Amino acid sequence: AIPSTVTKIGNKSFYNCTGLTTLTISTGTTKLEIGEAxxxxxxxxxxxxxxxxxxxxxxxxxxxxxLQSVKISDGLSELGAEAFYxxxxxxxxxxxxxxxxxYTGTFCNCSSLTSxxxxxxxxxxxxxxxxxxxxxxxxxxTSVTLPNSLTYIGVKAFxxxxxxxxxxxxxxxxxxxxxxxxxxxxxxxxxxxxxxTTIGYRILxxxxxxxxx
Numbered sequence: 001a002i003p004s005t006v007t008k009i010g011n012k013s014f015y016n017c018t019g020l021t022t023l024t025i026s027t028g029t030t031k032l033e034i035g036e037a038x039x040x041x042x043x044x045x046x047x048x049x050x051x052x053x054x055x056x057x058x059x060x061x062x063x064x065x066x067l068q069s070v071k072i073s074d075g076l077s078e079l080g081a082e083a084f085y086x087x088x089x090x091x092x093x094x095x096x097x098x099x100x101x102x103y104t105g106t107f108c109n110c111s112s113l114t115s116x117x118x119x120x121x122x123x124x125x126x127x128x129x130x131x132x133x134x135x136x137x138x139x140x141x142t143s144v145t146l147p148n149s150l151t152y153i154g155v156k157a158f159x160x161x162x163x164x165x166x167x168x169x170x171x172x173x174x175x176x177x178x179x180x181x182x183x184x185x186x187x188x189x190x191x192x193x194x195x196x197t198t199i200g201y202r203i204l205x206x207x208x209x210x211x212x213x
Contacts, residue, residue: 004028011035011057017042028052034060036080051075056083065089072096081105085132088112097121105132111139120147127154127177136160148172153180155200162186171195182206189213
């Protein structure tokens, strides 16, 4: 177990520890930061992040193909880009209400994730033309719940979510960036609320069965 006295786990601390199957982070009041790629390419099967963890670094758990469940307690303020990229067995995900943004590639290619609730408090789902969308390639995702705090849906945010059937965009959203829902081949229904002022390039490209209401 990571003792309750530890305040920082450095970059790449346990990178490529392919025999590491269990991670226990002790609870307590001492704040803890987890660095970039700290647990990348390990074999951790489940993850419970206690409230004392304030930040999870870039690519922190990327490539953990054995990881099936993630529960992050309220207290986390920063969830790094590509943190759970290529966690292909991830089925259960609970995000904290204390984060305000989900960055590029955070859950890209989490191809076993079937449902998703983005917590109230998140204002942006980030993306980039030359980086992966936040939920790109989540091919088993059938439903997503977006919060009323959300204002911005970034580039390629949900591109190639090929099992997603319907999306309700809350009336808080003002920007939907390019290719946000492209190649969502099962998508049949999506709304664009009156709050939206900017619609990007090819937001529904390849999503050929969709009705916009």
